[in-house]
Amino acid sequence: YGGSDDYDGPLHFADFSRDLLRVLDHLGAAKACLVGLSMGGRIALDFQGRHPDRVGALVFADTSAGSPESRDPAKIELFLAARRRPLLEEGRTTADIAPGIARQLAGPTCPPAAMAAMVESLSALRTGSYLKTLDCVTRYHDFPSFGEITVPTLVVTGEHDPIAPPVLARRMAAEIPQASYAEIP
Numbered sequence: 443y444g445g446s447d448d449y450d451g452p453l454h455f456a457d458f459s460r461d462l463l464r465v466l467d468h469l470g471a472a473k474a475c476l477v478g479l480s481m482g483g484r485i486a487l488d489f490q491g492r493h494p495d496r497v498g499a500l501v502f503a504d505t506s507a508g509s510p511e512s513r514d515p516a517k518i519e520l521f522l523a524a525r526r527r528p529l530l531e532e533g534r535t536t537a538d539i540a541p542g543i544a545r546q547l548a549g550p551t552c553p554p555a556a557m558a559a560m561v562e563s564l565s566a567l568r569t570g571s572y573l574k575t576l577d578c579v580t581r582y583h584d585f586p587s588f589g590e591i592t593v594p595t596l597v598v599t600g601e602h603d604p605i606a607p608p609v610l611a612r613r614m615a616a617e618i619p620q621a622s623y624a625e626i627p
Contacts, residue, residue, distance in 0.1 A: 446571070453574045455582040458485040459492050466496060473498040480504050480605065481579055490593075491586030500595040506606040507585050507614065518580055525576055529569050536572055540564035549602030588617035595621040 462485065466474055475498045478486035483505025490497050528534040544560040552560075595618050599611035608625050615623035 448568050448571050453578040455485075455488060455578055455584075456492070459489040462489050463493060463496070472496070475499040475501070477501040478503065478505060481575075484579065484582070484585070487585050488582075490591060494590075494592070497593050499593050500591065502595070502597045502611075502614065504599050504603050504606045505597075505614075506610055507583075507588075513583050522577060522580060526573060529573065535565075536567045536569055537565035547605060549600055549604065551602060588614060589619065591618045591621075593620070596624060597621055598624040598626065600626045 462476075473496055476486040476489065478484070478501065480503070483502040484507060486497075486500055486502065487505070487507060490500060528539050529536070540561045543564055544557055548557055548560060595615075597611050597615035597618070599606045599608055601608065603611070611625070612623055615621040
């Protein structure tokens with residue numbers, strides 16, 4: 443979303459699935475094997491719920507569909523306020539906050555080149571689009587039940603992933619029929 447044009451109005455999570463459906467239709471793809479990293483995995487999961495006939499297989503890489511505590515409205519508001527404050531009240535830019543966010547997203551053994559690439563990517567985000575996307579993604583929890591997924595699925599995470607830690611990823615894989623789990627040391 444850093445390289446996309448900005449847009450007016452709020453973002454709805456279903457917008458991502460509609461975009462993906464338009465891409466598949468444009469390419470003439472009846473089905474696709476969807477590989478989603480982080481937020482992309484959440485989009486693939488939502489798409490699976492809306493268009494299961496268009497999904498051939500799934501890979502959820504470093505993806506969290508949330509936990510009971512991540513659905514707590516008070517915790518959601520605190521998290522969003524902390525992300526908004528530097529940008530809206532302190533006049534900072536996404537480039538200013540990118541190093542701190544990257545450190546929160548990366549594991550302790552993240553190579554310097556990967557950290558630099560993540561900081562560069564986060565720095566390119568437009569403030570408005572970033573905040574709309576963060577708000578939309580953080581508040582959205584209306585995913586299909588994992589038990590409804592009927593296609594081969596791989597759930598993969600890193601040993602030190604702070605967002606989709608192994609305990610959550612293993613639980614996710616255990617709830618999905620035909621799922622395999624892989625952990626990257």
